[in-house]
Amino acid sequence: MAWRGLTWDHPRGYGALRAAAGLQALIDWNTHSLEGFESAPIQDICSRYDLVVLDHPHLGEAIAQSCLRPLDEVFDAKDLARIAAASIGRTYDSYHMDGRQWALPLDAATQVMAVRADLLAKVDSGHAGQLNQDTPTQAAHGPVNVPKTWDEVRALSASTGKVALSLAGPHALLSLLSIAAAIDPTADLRNGDRWHTKATITQACELLLELAARSPASVRALNPIGLLAHMTTHDDVILCPLVYGYVNYASASLAQPLAFHDAPSAKPGIPGSILGGTGIAISRRCEPDAALREHLLWLMSEATQTGFIPLHDGQPSNVASWADPQVNALSDDFYRQTTRTLAAASVRPRHDGYIAFQDRGSALLREGIAAGTSASQLADALAQLFADTHSSSRTPA
Known part of the structure:
Protein backbone atom coordinates (compact mmCIF):
# COMPACT_ATOMS: atom_id res chain seq x y z
CA MET A 1 0.00 0.00 0.00
CA THR A 110 12.14 33.48 -2.23
CA GLN A 111 10.56 36.75 -3.27
CA VAL A 112 12.38 38.05 -6.34
CA MET A 113 11.70 40.48 -9.17
CA ALA A 114 9.64 39.29 -12.15
CA VAL A 115 10.06 41.29 -15.37
CA ARG A 116 8.51 41.46 -18.81
CA ALA A 117 11.76 42.35 -20.52
CA ASP A 118 10.03 43.16 -23.82
CA LEU A 119 7.84 45.77 -22.11
CA LEU A 120 10.66 47.19 -20.01
CA ALA A 121 12.64 47.70 -23.21
CA LYS A 122 9.87 49.97 -24.47
CA VAL A 123 10.07 52.32 -21.50
CA ASP A 124 11.05 55.73 -22.85
CA SER A 125 14.74 56.38 -22.95
CA GLY A 126 14.46 59.35 -20.59
CA HIS A 127 13.30 57.13 -17.76
CA ALA A 128 15.43 54.16 -18.73
CA GLY A 129 18.44 56.41 -18.35
CA GLN A 130 17.64 56.77 -14.64
CA LEU A 131 17.87 53.03 -14.07
CA ASN A 132 21.04 51.37 -12.87
CA GLN A 133 23.14 50.30 -15.83
CA ASP A 134 24.71 47.25 -14.15
CA THR A 135 21.88 44.73 -14.59
CA PRO A 136 21.11 44.15 -18.26
CA THR A 137 18.68 41.48 -19.40
CA GLN A 138 17.88 40.47 -22.93
CA ALA A 139 14.61 41.25 -24.70
CA ALA A 140 13.36 41.10 -28.24
CA HIS A 141 14.24 44.81 -28.42
CA GLY A 142 17.78 44.30 -27.13
CA PRO A 143 19.31 44.63 -23.64
CA VAL A 144 17.25 46.44 -21.02
CA ASN A 145 18.23 47.72 -17.58
CA VAL A 146 16.46 46.22 -14.59
CA PRO A 147 15.91 48.25 -11.40
CA LYS A 148 18.17 47.25 -8.53
CA THR A 149 17.02 49.59 -5.74
CA TRP A 150 13.65 50.57 -4.35
CA ASP A 151 14.19 54.15 -5.52
CA GLU A 152 14.49 52.85 -9.09
CA VAL A 153 11.36 50.72 -8.67
CA ARG A 154 9.51 53.75 -7.32
CA ALA A 155 10.58 55.81 -10.34
CA LEU A 156 9.41 53.13 -12.79
CA SER A 157 6.08 52.85 -10.98
CA ALA A 158 5.54 56.62 -11.07
CA SER A 159 6.37 56.92 -14.77
CA THR A 160 4.41 53.90 -16.05
CA GLY A 161 1.74 52.84 -13.54
CA LYS A 162 2.65 49.27 -14.50
CA VAL A 163 4.59 48.09 -11.46
CA ALA A 164 2.51 45.50 -9.60
CA LEU A 165 2.58 44.34 -6.00
CA SER A 166 1.74 40.84 -4.76
CA LEU A 167 -0.91 41.58 -2.13
CA ALA A 168 -3.37 38.66 -2.11
CA GLY A 169 -3.61 36.16 0.74
CA PRO A 170 -0.59 36.38 3.07
CA HIS A 171 1.51 38.13 0.44
CA ALA A 172 0.76 41.70 1.49
CA LEU A 173 2.57 41.06 4.76
CA LEU A 174 5.31 39.04 3.06
CA SER A 175 5.96 41.87 0.61
CA LEU A 176 6.13 44.31 3.52
CA LEU A 177 8.57 42.05 5.37
CA SER A 178 10.79 41.81 2.29
CA ILE A 179 10.90 45.61 2.08
CA ALA A 180 11.71 45.73 5.80
CA ALA A 181 14.48 43.16 5.28
CA ALA A 182 16.02 45.44 2.66
CA ILE A 183 15.86 48.38 5.07
CA ASP A 184 17.31 46.39 7.97
CA PRO A 185 19.10 43.24 6.77
CA THR A 186 20.39 42.54 10.29
CA ALA A 187 16.98 41.87 11.85
CA ASP A 188 16.51 38.21 12.82
CA LEU A 189 12.86 37.31 13.37
CA ARG A 190 13.12 33.54 12.96
CA ASN A 191 12.47 32.59 16.59
CA GLY A 192 9.33 34.70 16.79
CA ASP A 193 10.56 36.58 19.87
CA ARG A 194 11.38 39.81 18.03
CA TRP A 195 9.65 42.26 15.69
CA HIS A 196 11.05 45.03 13.55
CA THR A 197 11.48 48.48 15.04
CA LYS A 198 8.69 50.96 14.40
CA ALA A 199 11.01 53.09 12.24
CA THR A 200 11.73 50.15 9.93
CA ILE A 201 8.10 49.04 9.58
CA THR A 202 6.87 52.62 9.11
CA GLN A 203 9.36 53.21 6.31
CA ALA A 204 8.38 49.88 4.72
CA CYS A 205 4.66 50.76 5.00
CA GLU A 206 5.27 54.13 3.35
CA LEU A 207 6.80 52.45 0.32
CA LEU A 208 4.15 49.72 0.21
CA LEU A 209 1.34 52.30 0.34
CA GLU A 210 2.89 54.37 -2.44
CA LEU A 211 3.39 51.43 -4.78
CA ALA A 212 0.02 49.86 -3.96
CA ALA A 213 -1.75 53.05 -4.99
CA ARG A 214 -0.36 52.62 -8.51
CA SER A 215 -0.42 48.81 -8.73
CA PRO A 216 -2.67 47.67 -11.61
CA ALA A 217 -6.12 46.72 -10.33
CA SER A 218 -6.17 43.66 -12.59
CA VAL A 219 -3.73 41.75 -10.37
CA ARG A 220 -4.62 42.91 -6.86
CA ALA A 221 -6.61 39.78 -6.03
CA LEU A 222 -4.20 37.29 -7.62
CA ASN A 223 -1.88 34.96 -5.73
CA PRO A 224 1.72 34.67 -7.01
CA ILE A 225 0.80 31.93 -9.48
CA GLY A 226 -2.08 33.97 -10.90
CA LEU A 227 0.02 37.13 -10.99
CA LEU A 228 2.88 35.51 -12.88
CA ALA A 229 0.51 33.80 -15.30
CA HIS A 230 -1.21 37.15 -15.89
CA MET A 231 2.11 38.80 -16.69
CA THR A 232 2.80 36.21 -19.41
CA THR A 233 -0.50 36.92 -21.18
CA HIS A 234 -1.25 40.62 -20.56
CA ASP A 235 0.71 43.82 -21.13
CA ASP A 236 -0.51 45.89 -18.15
CA VAL A 237 2.32 44.81 -15.82
CA ILE A 238 5.94 45.54 -16.69
CA LEU A 239 7.45 44.41 -13.43
CA CYS A 240 6.62 42.98 -10.03
CA PRO A 241 9.45 43.79 -7.61
CA LEU A 242 8.55 41.08 -5.07
CA VAL A 243 6.87 37.80 -5.94
CA TYR A 244 7.82 34.23 -5.13
CA GLY A 245 9.89 32.96 -8.01
CA TYR A 246 8.46 30.16 -10.16
CA VAL A 247 10.90 28.87 -12.76
CA ASN A 248 7.93 27.61 -14.78
CA TYR A 249 7.12 31.17 -15.91
CA ALA A 250 10.59 31.65 -17.39
CA SER A 251 9.94 28.84 -19.86
CA ALA A 252 10.67 29.62 -23.51
CA SER A 253 7.51 27.66 -24.38
CA LEU A 254 5.40 30.60 -23.15
CA ALA A 255 4.35 33.29 -25.61
CA GLN A 256 5.80 35.92 -23.26
CA PRO A 257 8.20 34.30 -20.77
CA LEU A 258 9.27 36.29 -17.75
CA ALA A 259 12.78 37.19 -16.68
CA PHE A 260 13.57 36.88 -12.97
CA HIS A 261 16.12 39.03 -11.16
CA ASP A 262 17.26 39.86 -7.65
CA ALA A 263 14.82 41.60 -5.34
CA PRO A 264 15.44 45.33 -4.82
CA SER A 265 17.70 46.67 -2.11
CA ALA A 266 17.04 49.77 -0.02
CA LYS A 267 20.33 51.11 -1.34
CA PRO A 268 22.99 49.39 -3.44
CA GLY A 269 23.78 46.28 -1.44
CA ILE A 270 21.83 43.34 -0.04
CA PRO A 271 18.48 42.51 -1.70
CA GLY A 272 15.65 42.23 0.82
CA SER A 273 13.54 39.10 0.60
CA ILE A 274 11.55 36.64 2.70
CA LEU A 275 12.38 32.97 2.21
CA THR A 338 18.23 35.22 -8.36
CA THR A 339 20.86 33.24 -6.40
CA ARG A 340 22.10 36.31 -4.54
CA THR A 341 18.61 37.07 -3.26
CA LEU A 342 18.00 33.50 -2.15
CA ALA A 343 21.35 33.30 -0.40
CA ALA A 344 20.50 36.44 1.62
CA ALA A 345 16.79 35.73 2.18
CA SER A 346 15.42 36.18 5.70
CA VAL A 347 13.56 33.49 7.63
CA ARG A 348 10.09 34.37 8.88
CA PRO A 349 8.98 34.02 12.50
CA ARG A 350 8.04 30.38 13.16
CA HIS A 351 6.38 30.50 16.57
CA ASP A 352 2.97 28.97 17.23
CA GLY A 353 0.56 31.73 16.22
CA TYR A 354 2.59 33.16 13.35
CA ILE A 355 0.42 31.72 10.55
CA ALA A 356 -2.67 33.48 11.93
CA PHE A 357 -0.64 36.69 12.29
CA GLN A 358 0.49 36.40 8.66
CA ASP A 359 -3.11 36.15 7.45
CA ARG A 360 -4.46 38.88 9.75
CA GLY A 361 -1.54 41.20 9.10
CA SER A 362 -2.06 40.92 5.35
CA ALA A 363 -5.77 41.64 5.70
CA LEU A 364 -4.93 44.64 7.90
CA LEU A 365 -2.57 45.99 5.24
CA ARG A 366 -5.12 45.58 2.44
CA GLU A 367 -7.74 47.34 4.55
CA GLY A 368 -5.27 50.10 5.34
CA ILE A 369 -4.39 50.55 1.67
CA ALA A 370 -8.08 50.85 0.77
CA ALA A 371 -8.85 53.22 3.64
CA GLY A 372 -5.82 55.47 3.26
CA THR A 373 -4.48 54.60 6.71
CA SER A 374 -1.16 56.24 7.52
CA ALA A 375 2.07 54.26 7.53
CA SER A 376 2.60 55.07 11.22
CA GLN A 377 -0.85 53.76 12.15
CA LEU A 378 -0.29 50.58 10.17
CA ALA A 379 3.07 50.06 11.86
CA ASP A 380 1.46 50.39 15.30
CA ALA A 381 -1.38 48.04 14.39
CA LEU A 382 1.01 45.39 13.08
CA ALA A 383 3.19 45.60 16.20
CA GLN A 384 0.15 45.08 18.40
CA LEU A 385 -1.08 42.22 16.25
CA PHE A 386 2.31 40.55 16.51
CA ALA A 387 2.44 41.07 20.28
CA ASP A 388 -0.99 39.46 20.55
CA THR A 389 0.48 36.19 19.25
CA HIS A 390 2.49 35.89 22.47
CA SER A 391 1.54 35.52 26.07
CA SER A 392 4.42 37.76 27.17
CA SER A 393 6.04 40.89 25.86
CA ARG A 394 8.96 40.65 23.44
CA THR A 395 11.91 42.83 22.64
CA PRO A 396 12.06 44.64 19.26
CA ALA A 397 14.89 43.79 16.89
Whole structure:
Protein backbone atom coordinates (compact mmCIF):
# COMPACT_ATOMS: atom_id res chain seq x y z
CA MET A 1 0.00 0.00 0.00
CA ALA A 2 1.40 3.43 -0.96
CA TRP A 3 2.17 6.15 1.54
CA ARG A 4 -0.15 9.16 1.39
CA GLY A 5 1.42 12.55 0.65
CA LEU A 6 0.08 16.10 0.30
CA THR A 7 1.61 18.86 -1.78
CA TRP A 8 0.18 21.91 -3.56
CA ASP A 9 -1.61 22.00 -6.88
CA HIS A 10 0.93 23.58 -9.21
CA PRO A 11 3.33 21.65 -11.49
CA ARG A 12 6.21 22.99 -9.38
CA GLY A 13 4.54 21.40 -6.36
CA TYR A 14 3.54 18.01 -7.72
CA GLY A 15 5.25 17.36 -11.07
CA ALA A 16 8.55 15.93 -9.88
CA LEU A 17 7.07 14.26 -6.79
CA ARG A 18 4.47 12.34 -8.75
CA ALA A 19 6.92 11.41 -11.48
CA ALA A 20 9.42 10.16 -8.88
CA ALA A 21 6.79 8.26 -6.89
CA GLY A 22 5.51 6.68 -10.07
CA LEU A 23 8.84 4.97 -10.60
CA GLN A 24 8.16 2.79 -7.58
CA ALA A 25 4.43 3.25 -6.86
CA LEU A 26 5.65 4.27 -3.42
CA ILE A 27 3.70 7.46 -2.60
CA ASP A 28 0.21 8.61 -3.58
CA TRP A 29 0.63 12.38 -3.87
CA ASN A 30 -2.55 14.42 -3.34
CA THR A 31 -2.76 18.19 -3.80
CA HIS A 32 -4.45 21.20 -2.26
CA SER A 33 -4.51 24.85 -3.29
CA LEU A 34 -1.70 27.32 -2.73
CA GLU A 35 -3.97 28.98 -0.16
CA GLY A 36 -4.33 25.64 1.63
CA PHE A 37 -0.57 25.17 1.56
CA GLU A 38 -0.09 28.63 3.10
CA SER A 39 -2.78 28.56 5.78
CA ALA A 40 -4.41 25.15 6.37
CA PRO A 41 -4.14 23.83 9.96
CA ILE A 42 -1.10 21.58 10.05
CA GLN A 43 -2.51 19.22 12.68
CA ASP A 44 -5.49 18.37 10.50
CA ILE A 45 -3.22 17.72 7.50
CA CYS A 46 -0.85 15.51 9.49
CA SER A 47 -3.73 13.45 10.84
CA ARG A 48 -4.57 12.40 7.27
CA TYR A 49 -1.22 12.23 5.46
CA ASP A 50 2.10 10.48 5.99
CA LEU A 51 4.21 13.01 4.05
CA VAL A 52 3.46 16.72 4.03
CA VAL A 53 4.99 19.43 1.86
CA LEU A 54 5.00 22.55 4.03
CA ASP A 55 6.59 25.96 4.53
CA HIS A 56 8.88 26.72 7.46
CA PRO A 57 6.52 29.14 9.32
CA HIS A 58 4.26 26.17 10.13
CA LEU A 59 6.90 24.64 12.39
CA GLY A 60 5.87 26.37 15.61
CA GLU A 61 2.29 25.20 15.26
CA ALA A 62 3.39 21.70 14.21
CA ILE A 63 5.82 21.31 17.11
CA ALA A 64 3.28 22.63 19.62
CA GLN A 65 0.80 20.01 18.42
CA SER A 66 3.39 17.20 18.14
CA CYS A 67 2.26 16.25 14.67
CA LEU A 68 5.64 15.91 12.89
CA ARG A 69 8.31 13.25 13.30
CA PRO A 70 11.81 14.66 13.99
CA LEU A 71 14.06 13.62 11.15
CA ASP A 72 16.88 12.48 13.42
CA GLU A 73 14.54 9.58 14.23
CA VAL A 74 14.48 8.67 10.54
CA PHE A 75 17.87 9.48 8.98
CA ASP A 76 21.48 9.03 9.99
CA ALA A 77 23.23 12.16 11.17
CA LYS A 78 25.70 11.95 8.29
CA ASP A 79 22.86 12.01 5.74
CA LEU A 80 21.31 15.08 7.33
CA ALA A 81 24.71 16.78 7.50
CA ARG A 82 25.27 16.11 3.80
CA ILE A 83 21.89 17.57 2.87
CA ALA A 84 22.50 20.61 5.08
CA ALA A 85 25.87 21.30 3.44
CA ALA A 86 24.40 20.97 -0.06
CA SER A 87 21.33 23.19 0.48
CA ILE A 88 21.26 26.77 -0.78
CA GLY A 89 21.02 29.71 1.61
CA ARG A 90 18.94 29.12 4.76
CA THR A 91 16.68 26.51 3.17
CA TYR A 92 17.84 23.65 5.41
CA ASP A 93 18.21 25.75 8.55
CA SER A 94 14.70 27.18 8.17
CA TYR A 95 13.33 23.72 9.09
CA HIS A 96 15.60 23.39 12.15
CA MET A 97 13.87 24.41 15.36
CA ASP A 98 14.12 23.52 19.05
CA GLY A 99 17.34 21.65 18.34
CA ARG A 100 15.84 19.24 15.79
CA GLN A 101 15.31 18.99 12.04
CA TRP A 102 11.66 18.74 10.97
CA ALA A 103 11.73 18.74 7.17
CA LEU A 104 14.05 18.27 4.19
CA PRO A 105 14.32 21.33 1.90
CA LEU A 106 12.86 19.87 -1.25
CA ASP A 107 12.35 23.15 -3.10
CA ALA A 108 13.94 26.60 -2.79
CA ALA A 109 12.26 29.93 -3.49
CA THR A 110 12.14 33.48 -2.23
CA GLN A 111 10.56 36.75 -3.27
CA VAL A 112 12.38 38.05 -6.34
CA MET A 113 11.70 40.48 -9.17
CA ALA A 114 9.64 39.29 -12.15
CA VAL A 115 10.06 41.29 -15.37
CA ARG A 116 8.51 41.46 -18.81
CA ALA A 117 11.76 42.35 -20.52
CA ASP A 118 10.03 43.16 -23.82
CA LEU A 119 7.84 45.77 -22.11
CA LEU A 120 10.66 47.19 -20.01
CA ALA A 121 12.64 47.70 -23.21
CA LYS A 122 9.87 49.97 -24.47
CA VAL A 123 10.07 52.32 -21.50
CA ASP A 124 11.05 55.73 -22.85
CA SER A 125 14.74 56.38 -22.95
CA GLY A 126 14.46 59.35 -20.59
CA HIS A 127 13.30 57.13 -17.76
CA ALA A 128 15.43 54.16 -18.73
CA GLY A 129 18.44 56.41 -18.35
CA GLN A 130 17.64 56.77 -14.64
CA LEU A 131 17.87 53.03 -14.07
CA ASN A 132 21.04 51.37 -12.87
CA GLN A 133 23.14 50.30 -15.83
CA ASP A 134 24.71 47.25 -14.15
CA THR A 135 21.88 44.73 -14.59
CA PRO A 136 21.11 44.15 -18.26
CA THR A 137 18.68 41.48 -19.40
CA GLN A 138 17.88 40.47 -22.93
CA ALA A 139 14.61 41.25 -24.70
CA ALA A 140 13.36 41.10 -28.24
CA HIS A 141 14.24 44.81 -28.42
CA GLY A 142 17.78 44.30 -27.13
CA PRO A 143 19.31 44.63 -23.64
CA VAL A 144 17.25 46.44 -21.02
CA ASN A 145 18.23 47.72 -17.58
CA VAL A 146 16.46 46.22 -14.59
CA PRO A 147 15.91 48.25 -11.40
CA LYS A 148 18.17 47.25 -8.53
CA THR A 149 17.02 49.59 -5.74
CA TRP A 150 13.65 50.57 -4.35
CA ASP A 151 14.19 54.15 -5.52
CA GLU A 152 14.49 52.85 -9.09
CA VAL A 153 11.36 50.72 -8.67
CA ARG A 154 9.51 53.75 -7.32
CA ALA A 155 10.58 55.81 -10.34
CA LEU A 156 9.41 53.13 -12.79
CA SER A 157 6.08 52.85 -10.98
CA ALA A 158 5.54 56.62 -11.07
CA SER A 159 6.37 56.92 -14.77
CA THR A 160 4.41 53.90 -16.05
CA GLY A 161 1.74 52.84 -13.54
CA LYS A 162 2.65 49.27 -14.50
CA VAL A 163 4.59 48.09 -11.46
CA ALA A 164 2.51 45.50 -9.60
CA LEU A 165 2.58 44.34 -6.00
CA SER A 166 1.74 40.84 -4.76
CA LEU A 167 -0.91 41.58 -2.13
CA ALA A 168 -3.37 38.66 -2.11
CA GLY A 169 -3.61 36.16 0.74
CA PRO A 170 -0.59 36.38 3.07
CA HIS A 171 1.51 38.13 0.44
CA ALA A 172 0.76 41.70 1.49
CA LEU A 173 2.57 41.06 4.76
CA LEU A 174 5.31 39.04 3.06
CA SER A 175 5.96 41.87 0.61
CA LEU A 176 6.13 44.31 3.52
CA LEU A 177 8.57 42.05 5.37
CA SER A 178 10.79 41.81 2.29
CA ILE A 179 10.90 45.61 2.08
CA ALA A 180 11.71 45.73 5.80
CA ALA A 181 14.48 43.16 5.28
CA ALA A 182 16.02 45.44 2.66
CA ILE A 183 15.86 48.38 5.07
CA ASP A 184 17.31 46.39 7.97
CA PRO A 185 19.10 43.24 6.77
CA THR A 186 20.39 42.54 10.29
CA ALA A 187 16.98 41.87 11.85
CA ASP A 188 16.51 38.21 12.82
CA LEU A 189 12.86 37.31 13.37
CA ARG A 190 13.12 33.54 12.96
CA ASN A 191 12.47 32.59 16.59
CA GLY A 192 9.33 34.70 16.79
CA ASP A 193 10.56 36.58 19.87
CA ARG A 194 11.38 39.81 18.03
CA TRP A 195 9.65 42.26 15.69
CA HIS A 196 11.05 45.03 13.55
CA THR A 197 11.48 48.48 15.04
CA LYS A 198 8.69 50.96 14.40
CA ALA A 199 11.01 53.09 12.24
CA THR A 200 11.73 50.15 9.93
CA ILE A 201 8.10 49.04 9.58
CA THR A 202 6.87 52.62 9.11
CA GLN A 203 9.36 53.21 6.31
CA ALA A 204 8.38 49.88 4.72
CA CYS A 205 4.66 50.76 5.00
CA GLU A 206 5.27 54.13 3.35
CA LEU A 207 6.80 52.45 0.32
CA LEU A 208 4.15 49.72 0.21
CA LEU A 209 1.34 52.30 0.34
CA GLU A 210 2.89 54.37 -2.44
CA LEU A 211 3.39 51.43 -4.78
CA ALA A 212 0.02 49.86 -3.96
CA ALA A 213 -1.75 53.05 -4.99
CA ARG A 214 -0.36 52.62 -8.51
CA SER A 215 -0.42 48.81 -8.73
CA PRO A 216 -2.67 47.67 -11.61
CA ALA A 217 -6.12 46.72 -10.33
CA SER A 218 -6.17 43.66 -12.59
CA VAL A 219 -3.73 41.75 -10.37
CA ARG A 220 -4.62 42.91 -6.86
CA ALA A 221 -6.61 39.78 -6.03
CA LEU A 222 -4.20 37.29 -7.62
CA ASN A 223 -1.88 34.96 -5.73
CA PRO A 224 1.72 34.67 -7.01
CA ILE A 225 0.80 31.93 -9.48
CA GLY A 226 -2.08 33.97 -10.90
CA LEU A 227 0.02 37.13 -10.99
CA LEU A 228 2.88 35.51 -12.88
CA ALA A 229 0.51 33.80 -15.30
CA HIS A 230 -1.21 37.15 -15.89
CA MET A 231 2.11 38.80 -16.69
CA THR A 232 2.80 36.21 -19.41
CA THR A 233 -0.50 36.92 -21.18
CA HIS A 234 -1.25 40.62 -20.56
CA ASP A 235 0.71 43.82 -21.13
CA ASP A 236 -0.51 45.89 -18.15
CA VAL A 237 2.32 44.81 -15.82
CA ILE A 238 5.94 45.54 -16.69
CA LEU A 239 7.45 44.41 -13.43
CA CYS A 240 6.62 42.98 -10.03
CA PRO A 241 9.45 43.79 -7.61
CA LEU A 242 8.55 41.08 -5.07
CA VAL A 243 6.87 37.80 -5.94
CA TYR A 244 7.82 34.23 -5.13
CA GLY A 245 9.89 32.96 -8.01
CA TYR A 246 8.46 30.16 -10.16
CA VAL A 247 10.90 28.87 -12.76
CA ASN A 248 7.93 27.61 -14.78
CA TYR A 249 7.12 31.17 -15.91
CA ALA A 250 10.59 31.65 -17.39
CA SER A 251 9.94 28.84 -19.86
CA ALA A 252 10.67 29.62 -23.51
CA SER A 253 7.51 27.66 -24.38
CA LEU A 254 5.40 30.60 -23.15
CA ALA A 255 4.35 33.29 -25.61
CA GLN A 256 5.80 35.92 -23.26
CA PRO A 257 8.20 34.30 -20.77
CA LEU A 258 9.27 36.29 -17.75
CA ALA A 259 12.78 37.19 -16.68
CA PHE A 260 13.57 36.88 -12.97
CA HIS A 261 16.12 39.03 -11.16
CA ASP A 262 17.26 39.86 -7.65
CA ALA A 263 14.82 41.60 -5.34
CA PRO A 264 15.44 45.33 -4.82
CA SER A 265 17.70 46.67 -2.11
CA ALA A 266 17.04 49.77 -0.02
CA LYS A 267 20.33 51.11 -1.34
CA PRO A 268 22.99 49.39 -3.44
CA GLY A 269 23.78 46.28 -1.44
CA ILE A 270 21.83 43.34 -0.04
CA PRO A 271 18.48 42.51 -1.70
CA GLY A 272 15.65 42.23 0.82
CA SER A 273 13.54 39.10 0.60
CA ILE A 274 11.55 36.64 2.70
CA LEU A 275 12.38 32.97 2.21
CA GLY A 276 9.71 30.66 0.84
CA GLY A 277 10.19 27.29 -0.80
CA THR A 278 8.99 23.99 0.62
CA GLY A 279 10.14 21.21 2.89
CA ILE A 280 9.03 17.61 2.91
CA ALA A 281 8.05 16.51 6.42
CA ILE A 282 6.98 13.19 7.91
CA SER A 283 3.88 13.11 10.08
CA ARG A 284 3.71 11.27 13.42
CA ARG A 285 1.24 8.78 11.92
CA CYS A 286 3.94 7.57 9.51
CA GLU A 287 6.40 4.79 10.44
CA PRO A 288 8.96 5.14 7.63
CA ASP A 289 10.48 1.99 6.22
CA ALA A 290 13.81 1.60 4.42
CA ALA A 291 12.24 2.11 0.98
CA LEU A 292 10.70 5.43 1.98
CA ARG A 293 13.93 6.64 3.59
CA GLU A 294 15.91 5.78 0.48
CA HIS A 295 13.35 7.50 -1.75
CA LEU A 296 13.52 10.73 0.24
CA LEU A 297 17.32 10.67 0.24
CA TRP A 298 17.24 10.11 -3.53
CA LEU A 299 15.00 13.19 -3.94
CA MET A 300 17.58 15.24 -2.04
CA SER A 301 20.62 13.96 -3.93
CA GLU A 302 22.54 16.34 -6.19
CA ALA A 303 21.95 14.16 -9.26
CA THR A 304 18.16 14.17 -8.72
CA GLN A 305 18.04 17.85 -7.81
CA THR A 306 20.04 18.83 -10.89
CA GLY A 307 18.55 16.40 -13.38
CA PHE A 308 15.22 14.81 -12.52
CA ILE A 309 13.54 17.64 -10.62
CA PRO A 310 14.12 20.48 -13.14
CA LEU A 311 13.05 18.18 -15.98
CA HIS A 312 9.73 17.55 -14.20
CA ASP A 313 8.72 21.18 -13.49
CA GLY A 314 10.36 21.28 -10.07
CA GLN A 315 12.60 23.89 -8.48
CA PRO A 316 15.62 22.40 -6.65
CA SER A 317 17.11 23.38 -3.30
CA ASN A 318 20.61 22.09 -3.98
CA VAL A 319 23.19 24.86 -4.29
CA ALA A 320 25.04 23.04 -7.09
CA SER A 321 21.80 22.71 -9.03
CA TRP A 322 21.25 26.47 -8.87
CA ALA A 323 24.70 27.02 -10.38
CA ASP A 324 24.47 24.28 -13.01
CA PRO A 325 24.90 25.67 -16.56
CA GLN A 326 22.38 23.30 -18.13
CA VAL A 327 19.73 23.96 -15.48
CA ASN A 328 20.19 27.68 -16.09
CA ALA A 329 20.15 27.29 -19.87
CA LEU A 330 16.73 25.63 -19.63
CA SER A 331 15.36 28.49 -17.52
CA ASP A 332 16.79 31.65 -19.12
CA ASP A 333 19.17 31.98 -16.15
CA PHE A 334 16.34 32.03 -13.61
CA TYR A 335 18.62 30.50 -10.98
CA ARG A 336 21.79 32.43 -11.69
CA GLN A 337 19.96 35.77 -11.72
CA THR A 338 18.23 35.22 -8.36
CA THR A 339 20.86 33.24 -6.40
CA ARG A 340 22.10 36.31 -4.54
CA THR A 341 18.61 37.07 -3.26
CA LEU A 342 18.00 33.50 -2.15
CA ALA A 343 21.35 33.30 -0.40
CA ALA A 344 20.50 36.44 1.62
CA ALA A 345 16.79 35.73 2.18
CA SER A 346 15.42 36.18 5.70
CA VAL A 347 13.56 33.49 7.63
CA ARG A 348 10.09 34.37 8.88
CA PRO A 349 8.98 34.02 12.50
CA ARG A 350 8.04 30.38 13.16
CA HIS A 351 6.38 30.50 16.57
CA ASP A 352 2.97 28.97 17.23
CA GLY A 353 0.56 31.73 16.22
CA TYR A 354 2.59 33.16 13.35
CA ILE A 355 0.42 31.72 10.55
CA ALA A 356 -2.67 33.48 11.93
CA PHE A 357 -0.64 36.69 12.29
CA GLN A 358 0.49 36.40 8.66
CA ASP A 359 -3.11 36.15 7.45
CA ARG A 360 -4.46 38.88 9.75
CA GLY A 361 -1.54 41.20 9.10
CA SER A 362 -2.06 40.92 5.35
CA ALA A 363 -5.77 41.64 5.70
CA LEU A 364 -4.93 44.64 7.90
CA LEU A 365 -2.57 45.99 5.24
CA ARG A 366 -5.12 45.58 2.44
CA GLU A 367 -7.74 47.34 4.55
CA GLY A 368 -5.27 50.10 5.34
CA ILE A 369 -4.39 50.55 1.67
CA ALA A 370 -8.08 50.85 0.77
CA ALA A 371 -8.85 53.22 3.64
CA GLY A 372 -5.82 55.47 3.26
CA THR A 373 -4.48 54.60 6.71
CA SER A 374 -1.16 56.24 7.52
CA ALA A 375 2.07 54.26 7.53
CA SER A 376 2.60 55.07 11.22
CA GLN A 377 -0.85 53.76 12.15
CA LEU A 378 -0.29 50.58 10.17
CA ALA A 379 3.07 50.06 11.86
CA ASP A 380 1.46 50.39 15.30
CA ALA A 381 -1.38 48.04 14.39
CA LEU A 382 1.01 45.39 13.08
CA ALA A 383 3.19 45.60 16.20
CA GLN A 384 0.15 45.08 18.40
CA LEU A 385 -1.08 42.22 16.25
CA PHE A 386 2.31 40.55 16.51
CA ALA A 387 2.44 41.07 20.28
CA ASP A 388 -0.99 39.46 20.55
CA THR A 389 0.48 36.19 19.25
CA HIS A 390 2.49 35.89 22.47
CA SER A 391 1.54 35.52 26.07
CA SER A 392 4.42 37.76 27.17
CA SER A 393 6.04 40.89 25.86
CA ARG A 394 8.96 40.65 23.44
CA THR A 395 11.91 42.83 22.64
CA PRO A 396 12.06 44.64 19.26
CA ALA A 397 14.89 43.79 16.89
